Amino acid sequence: MNSTPSSLMARTASSEQQPTLSLPRVLHFLQTEWRRFELERNEWEIERAEMQAKINLLEGERRGLESVKSDLVKRIKMLEYALRAERVKNAKVAPAAPVPASQAKSTSPSKTPAAATDPNTTIPLLDVPSRPVTTDLNVPTLRTRSSALSLRARGAQTQQSRDLLRAFLREASALSAQLVNDVDAPPELPHAPPQRDSKAPTVEAAADGLGFGDRGPQSVTFESLPADAGPLESTRTVSPSGSLEELVERNESRSGRSTEFASMARRIRRFQSALVPSHESATTTSVRPENGVDDSEADTPASTGTPSSSLFWRPRLQLQHHLDAVRMVEFHPTDPLLASASEDGTVKLWNLPSRARRDVEPYLTLRASAAPLLSVAFDVTGEFLFSGAADALITVWKVTENRLPYSSYDKRIRLTHFDGHTDAVWDLKAHPSEPFLASCSADGTVRLWDTRLKPVPLEAIYQLPDFTAAPTSLAFLVTDPSKLMVSYRDGTLAQFDLATQQPIFTLRTHAHPIYDFGQPLIPPPPATPTYDPSQINRVVTHSVANLVATVHDDRTARFFDPVAGTCIHAMTAHTDAVAAAQFHPNGLVLVTGGHDCSMRVWDVGSRACLQEWPAHRRRRDAGIWSVRCAPDGGGGLVSAGADGVVRVYES
Amino acid sequence: MEQMTAAPPRIPQRKNPGTRYEDLYQSYVTYASPDAIEAPFMYQEYLQQLIRASPADPEALVAVPPNGDPLVWQYEHLRQFCLELTGLVVALHDECSDQSCPEMKANEWQYLCAAHPTPKNCCAFDYIVHTIDGACGLLNNPKFFPSRVSMGTPAVQQFGNIARRLYRVFAHAYFHHRAVFDRYEAASHLYARFVAFILKYDLMDKDTILIKDQ
Numbered sequence: 055m056n057s058t059p060s061s062l063m064a065r066t067a068s069s070e071q072q073p074t075l076s077l078p079r080v081l082h083f084l085q086t087e088w089r090r091f092e093l094e095r096n097e098w099e100i101e102r103a104e105m106q107a108k109i110n111l112l113e114g115e116r117r118g119l120e121s122v123k124s125d126l127v128k129r130i131k132m133l134e135y136a137l138r139a140e141r142v143k144n145a146k147v148a149p150a151a152p153v154p155a156s157q158a159k160s161t162s163p164s165k166t167p168a169a170a171t172d173p174n175t176t177i178p179l180l181d182v183p184s185r186p187v188t189t190d191l192n193v194p195t196l197r198t199r200s201s202a203l204s205l206r207a208r209g210a211q212t213q214q215s216r217d218l219l220r221a222f223l224r225e226a227s228a229l230s231a232q233l234v235n236d237v238d239a240p241p242e243l244p245h246a247p248p249q250r251d252s253k254a255p256t257v258e259a260a261a262d263g264l265g266f267g268d269r270g271p272q273s274v275t276f277e278s279l280p281a282d283a284g285p286l287e288s289t290r291t292v293s294p295s296g297s298l299e300e301l302v303e304r305n306e307s308r309s310g311r312s313t314e315f316a317s318m319a320r321r322i323r324r325f326q327s328a329l330v331p332s333h334e335s336a337t338t339t340s341v342r343p344e345n346g347v348d349d350s351e352a353d354t355p356a357s358t359g360t361p362s363s364s365l366f367w368r369p370r371l372q373l374q375h376h377l378d379a380v381r382m383v384e385f386h387p388t389d390p391l392l393a394s395a396s397e398d399g400t401v402k403l404w405n406l407p408s409r410a411r412r413d414v415e416p417y418l419t420l421r422a423s424a425a426p427l428l429s430v431a432f433d434v435t436g437e438f439l440f441s442g443a444a445d446a447l448i449t450v451w452k453v454t455e456n457r458l459p460y461s462s463y464d465k466r467i468r469l470t471h472f473d474g475h476t477d478a479v480w481d482l483k484a485h486p487s488e489p490f491l492a493s494c495s496a497d498g499t500v501r502l503w504d505t506r507l508k509p510v511p512l513e514a515i516y517q518l519p520d521f522t523a524a525p526t527s528l529a530f531l532v533t534d535p536s537k538l539m540v541s542y543r544d545g546t547l548a549q550f551d552l553a554t555q556q557p558i559f560t561l562r563t564h565a566h567p568i569y570d571f572g573q574p575l576i577p578p579p580p581a582t583p584t585y586d587p588s589q590i591n592r593v594v595t596h597s598v599a600n601l602v603a604t605v606h607d608d609r610t611a612r613f614f615d616p617v618a619g620t621c622i623h624a625m626t627a628h629t630d631a632v633a634a635a636q637f638h639p640n641g642l643v644l645v646t647g648g649h650d651c652s653m654r655v656w657d658v659g660s661r662a663c664l665q666e667w668p669a670h671r672r673r674r675d676a677g678i679w680s681v682r683c684a685p686d687g688g689g690g691l692v693s694a695g696a697d698g699v700v701r702v703y704e705s
Numbered sequence: 706m707e708q709m710t711a712a713p714p715r716i717p718q719r720k721n722p723g724t725r726y727e728d729l730y731q732s733y734v735t736y737a738s739p740d741a742i743e744a745p746f747m748y749q750e751y752l753q754q755l756i757r758a759s760p761a762d763p764e765a766l767v768a769v770p771p772n773g774d775p776l777v778w779q780y781e782h783l784r785q786f787c788l789e790l791t792g793l794v795v796a797l798h799d800e801c802s803d804q805s806c807p808e809m810k811a812n813e814w815q816y817l818c819a820a821h822p823t824p825k826n827c828c829a830f831d832y833i834v835h836t837i838d839g840a841c842g843l844l845n846n847p848k849f850f851p852s853r854v855s856m857g858t859p860a861v862q863q864f865g866n867i868a869r870r871l872y873r874v875f876a877h878a879y880f881h882h883r884a885v886f887d888r889y890e891a892a893s894h895l896y897a898r899f900v901a902f903i904l905k906y907d908l909m910d911k912d913t914i915l916i917k918d919q
Contacts, residue, residue, distance in 0.1 A: 374845040374846075374847070375842055375845050376841075376845075377784050377785075377788045377841060377844070377845075378788060397720075398788045398791065399788070399791040399792070400791060413846065413848075415842050416838075419834070419837075419838050419841075421791045421794050421795050421798075422795065424789070424791055424792030424795060425726070426720075426729075428722075444726050444729060445726060446726070460820045460821055460835050460838070460839070462803075462827070462828070462831050463830060463831050463834045465798065465802065465830075468798075477725050477726055478724065478725065478726045478729070480722040480723055481722065496723055496724060496725045496726065497725075524724075524725070525723065526721075526722035526723040527722060542723070543721075543722075543723035579715075579716065582716065583728075584716075584724065584728050584731050584732060585716045585717070585721070585732060589721060589722075589723065591721070591722055592722075607717075607721065631717065633722075649717070649719070671745065671746075672743070673746045673750075674718050674719060674742070674743075674746070674750055675717040675718045675719045676717075696719070697746070698845075
């Protein structure tokens with residue numbers, strides 16, 4: 055066209071007055087639209103990726119919750135079964151547990167997806183054929199829950215029932231695991247002999263096997279408790295969630311007990327809400343060599359199969375209420391209760407909360423005398439509390455059930471006091487099975503008292519003839535409670551027979567020279583009437599084996615054989631005097647605390663230091679005065695320091 | 706302060722197990738001022754050393770030590786009062802019960818126990834025990850007293866509260882259990898020190914000091 059571009063533009067412009075299509079305009083429009091579509095598509099892609107990620111996360115969470123829920127269901131079922139068994143036993147009626155065991159065996163495991171919502175049936179697990187034992191799920195969780203549940207049932211059940219329960223729980227987990235591996239073994243009723251509760255998962259699983267007959271190739275061998283405390287064979291771990299759900303599914307389809315649905319559902323929800331955090335924390339901290347994975351928490355490359363590497367302590371609570379140094383702490387034998395005796399003249403009783411809180415106050419403060427309190431002990435039944443003071447007063451207190459802080463002070467809890475000592479009472483120990491209390495005092499005597507509140511409680515006095523040093527610490531031999539180990543200020547270790555009141559043997563130890571790295575050997579200072587560097591600060595006995603450990607002021611820890619009466623080993627344990635020691639109830643580690651303000655965990659077999667951490671502040675040459683492990687073998691550990699703080703650790 | 710040289714280590718200053726009651730503090734060295742003692746417990750150690758040396762001289766005990774922080778000194782004194790009141794509680798244990806003193810009174814004044822969510826009318830012995838326990842808890846509370854070597858303003862505001870409540874323990878013992886009070890005071894001189902402490906650091910109003918004749 056013979057038009058100038060302007061006229062062309064004018065014409066196109068004029069033509070654009072109406073919405074007509076022209077090529078550039080159409081092209082422009084298509085381009086913008088295309089760009090817009092691309093943008094939107096990118097946005098959709100991003101959103102889709104986000105959604106996908108969220109879905110995966112939720113899926114993972116749901117799986118975790120499912121496994122937790124199945125755990126809890128299992129526990130509940132075990133408890134119910136045990137309760138029924140107890141009732142049956144008491145009523146002496148033929149067992150009424152419905153036994154669709156044959157059905158359980160016969161139906162093939164259905165591989166339904168793990169979408170079981172509420173398995174509200176009870177599994178009569180005793181009659182399901184018991185297959186070889188394999189290790190169970192997260193044992194720390196097992197332990198915390200079993201201990202929590204056992205506390206609820208405390209009023210109704212005795213110690214043996216608790217042991218029975220634990221055996222059932224272990225078996226339940228074993229049964230859930232066994233669905234994966236298919237080895238047959240003749241079924242047997244697991245009878246749980248009274249046995250010490252221990253932390254190691256292999257010990258648990260193995261002790262379970264005491265009720266099982268012959269087992270398959272992957273069984274755990276376990277000799278009877280007192281004879282051997284060596285490392286145990288490890289067993290395989292099995293992922294529990296899928297298998298248990300299948301088991302539950304099968305049973306659910308078979309038997310329905312609608313009456314218990316609602317209560318079960320409620321309990322499951324409660325447990326779930328309370329225990330999901332602990333479950334998650336337990337999964338992060340539990341290290342089991344059988345896994346072969348996640349040794350991030352293990353401190354030393356201990357040989358596989360020794361579960362001691364699975365104990366790793368972290369601080370949990372700091373209890374600050376005392377006004378002066380805390381000399382001794384004690385755990386209650388059954389309840390989550392702590393007693394701390396301090397030089398400010400008070401014994402404070404603490405309720406240990408189940409989860410870490412910032413300010414924990416003692417629920418009760420006991421005041422017996424104005425003199426510093428040096429020792430505290432619980433009775434073996436947990437009914438009584440004994441406190442020993444620097445002015446020779448041993449007071450007997452009643453442990454009440456009412457444990458609310460700032461409640462009305464009931465004066466009747468101060469029951470009586472044991473007269474007899476004439477000088478500071480440095481250690482109190484309750485007999486592990488009989489109602490006796492042993493006390494040692496700076497007047498040189500060890501006295502045994504009968505705690506049944508008789509008119510004359512003094513039973514016996516133990517004294518080494520022609521001896522002037524004062525006893526510092528006591529320990530009953532767990533393997534033979536008729537023998538008492540006593541340690542003295544001049545480094546003597548004596549063993550007394552409780553009945554004959556005669557010393558069986560005495561061992562004299564001498565102070566080692568002090569070795570600082572890079573320095574010449576420093577000879578120990580000579581002994582004076584008020585200070586002896588070979589002083590044994592604490593003697594502790596092993597929970598299972600014939601082993602006695604002492605910790606000394608010359609920085610060493612020594613191991614003795616109480617039967618042969620010889621020293622097995624001596625090692626430098628800390629960089630300053632060691633004052634606190636305790637064997638862990640599982641028998642695998644020794645925990646020590648020293649005046650260098652460090653806590654150390656030693657492996658009993660190899661005497662290697664497994665873990666070390668600083669604790670407490672030093673106050674005038676004193677650091678840590680007392681260390682205790684929780685008697686139920688759980689991960690509880692408590693240390694009492696000269697700074698007046700009681701620290702609680704968990705593993 | 707540690708004096709670790711190549712010479713044989715000195716005798717450690719702590720109450721080792723097995724020590725006799727009269728020898729408990731024998732290994733303790735006397736320091737001239739809190740600076741010589743290692744932190745963070747230097748004020749507490751110095752105060753306890755002074756009390757062991759001269760328990761019956763209240764003015765010397767409440768005077769601020771050389772180069773000392775008066776606020777921390779007051780804090781340590783309050784801790785020490787809570788500690789030593791254990792003796793008075795033990796002495797009152799048999800005398801004061803909810804039959805003899807069903808309410809916390811001191812010579813016509815009646816007090817409600819503040820250790821509960823709502824102030825409660827505890828009996829006298831309960832009030833005493835709760836007050837001392839509550840004071841221990843407060844003095845150990847890291848929110849108010851996070852440090853042993855320096856005091857912040859929320860801390861200082863609590864001194865008056867604690868002193869006032871502890872005074873009521875003395876007042877009740879004086880007015881209602883006079884024999885016990887006199888016996889305890891003769892042995893420990895605690896009340897004399899407490900009054901000197903309050904007056905010196907101005908923690909209570911003069912008219913709230915109920916015990917007039919001294």
